[in-house]
Amino acid sequence: MTDVRSRPGDPGSTPRPRKQEQEPASDEVSEVAPSVLRMQLPIFMPGLGHVNMYGLVDDRGLAVVDPGLPGPRSWRAIKARLRSAGFRLRDVHTVIVTHSHPDHFGSAGRIAREADAELITHLAFTVWTLRSKSSSRKQAEEAESEAAAVAELVDAPPDELPTIRDPLRDTPTQERQLESVPWGGETPWGGSRHPMPPFHKRILIRALRVLFTRPDPTRRVRDGERLVLAGREWRAVHTPGHTLDHLCLYDEEHGILLSGDHVLPTITPHIAGAGKGSDSLRSYLDTLDLVATLPGVELGLPAHGHPFDDVPGRVAVIKQHHAEREELLREASLASGTATVRRLAREIFPKRYWGVMAESETFAHLEHMVALGTAERIEDDGPFRYVMTEG
Numbered sequence: 001m002t003d004v005r006s007r008p009g010d011p012g013s014t015p016r017p018r019k020q021e022q023e024p025a026s027d028e029v030s031e032v033a034p035s036v037l038r039m040q041l042p043i044f045m046p047g048l049g050h051v052n053m054y055g056l057v058d059d060r061g062l063a064v065v066d067p068g069l070p071g072p073r074s075w076r077a078i079k080a081r082l083r084s085a086g087f088r089l090r091d092v093h094t095v096i097v098t099h100s101h102p103d104h105f106g107s108a109g110r111i112a113r114e115a116d117a118e119l120i121t122h123l124a125f126t127v128w129t130l131r132s133k134s135s136s137r138k139q140a141e142e143a144e145s146e147a148a149a150v151a152e153l154v155d156a157p158p159d160e161l162p163t164i165r166d167p168l169r170d171t172p173t174q175e176r177q178l179e180s181v182p183w184g185g186e187t188p189w190g191g192s193r194h195p196m197p198p199f200h201k202r203i204l205i206r207a208l209r210v211l212f213t214r215p216d217p218t219r220r221v222r223d224g225e226r227l228v229l230a231g232r233e234w235r236a237v238h239t240p241g242h243t244l245d246h247l248c249l250y251d252e253e254h255g256i257l258l259s260g261d262h263v264l265p266t267i268t269p270h271i272a273g274a275g276k277g278s279d280s281l282r283s284y285l286d287t288l289d290l291v292a293t294l295p296g297v298e299l300g301l302p303a304h305g306h307p308f309d310d311v312p313g314r315v316a317v318i319k320q321h322h323a324e325r326e327e328l329l330r331e332a333s334l335a336s337g338t339a340t341v342r343r344l345a346r347e348i349f350p351k352r353y354w355g356v357m358a359e360s361e362t363f364a365h366l367e368h369m370v371a372l373g374t375a376e377r378i379e380d381d382g383p384f385r386y387v388m389t390e391g
C-alpha cells in the first residue's frame, strides 16, 4: 500500500501525467532478468493501478512474489498470467510476501493452499487486527497472542508491531484510509477514528471473506537469511518503515533488489506512525540507506511500477522528500503553536489527502522529531499535542 503525495508547493489542481505505478495491469509477461518474470495483477485503489507479481523460475517450477489482492478478479489474473508464462497453479512451489498489506498478501494463502506451496514472510509478519472493536473476542485474543509472540521473536513491544486491519473487511478503494489502525478503532495519537465501511461495501467484503484464505507462513525469515530461488541466491533484507515486517530480497551476484514497497520508482511510500515513542520514520530512513549501499545493485524490481536501475538515486529523492516534509511540519508547528496531529496534518497536506493516513504520517514525523529532541509531545486528557522545542 502506498500513497501518492504531492510535493509542497504543488498547485494541486493542474492535472498531472499518470505515474507508472498507476498504470492499469497489463496482461503481458516480461522477463526482467534471466528467469525473473514480471506479471502485473489488477488492484483497484486510488494512486495504484497494479501490483507486480514476480515469478522466479527454476527447474522445480516457480516462486511468486506478492500475488495481489484477494478476490475473484485477482485470482483470474493470477491464473491467466501463469498460463501465459507456461505454468499451472500447481507449478508454484513458493509464495513470498514482502509485507503485510493486502495488495501483497491477499491471494498468498489461497495459492499456498491450492498449490501446496511454501509461504515465506519476514519473522514479524502478521495480518490480524489488534484491538478491533468489530472483531469477536476470540479473534481479538488470537490477535493479541500472535502479536505478543511475534513481538518476543523480533524483540519489539507489541505496540510497535504493525497493527494491520482485518483484511477480510478491507476493500481496495478504502485502502488509503485504513492504514494501520483498525476500523472504528482509536488512533494512537487520539482524536480520530476510522470510519466504518458503507453498507454496500460491507456486502462486497462479505463475499470476499468466503474466498480469502489467511496466509499462514510456513517459513518466517530473519534479516540475512539466504533463499535459493530462480537458480540464484537471495539474501533477505529486513527493511522496516513502510511496515515493520517489510522484506526486500537481494541477489548480490547479479545486482538485483526486489524492493517491494520500500523503494518505488516515482511515488513515495506511506510511513505510518506506529505508536507513542516508536520511530517508524527512523527505521525507514535507516533501511533506505541500507539498501542504497548494498554493493552492485543495478536493477530494482519494485512492487508497483517499472523496473528501475538507480536504487541509490531513488533513495536520495525519497529522503529529500521526507526532509522537506519535516521542514514544512516544523514551519506549520511554529506558526500554529501547540497543536494536535490532525491540525498539523491539515496544515501540511492538501485537502484531498485529509484523513487518517495523512494524520498517521504526520504522527510518524512528529514522533521522529520527539526522538530527535526537536519537538515535544504533550499528553493530557485529549489527543496528543506537539510543540517545537527549538526555533
Ligand SMILES: [Zn+2]
Pocket: 001, 002, 099, 101, 242, 261
Ligand atoms: Zn504496502
Ligand SMILES: [Zn+2]
Pocket: 001, 002, 101, 103, 104, 261, 303, 304
Ligand atoms: Zn503495495
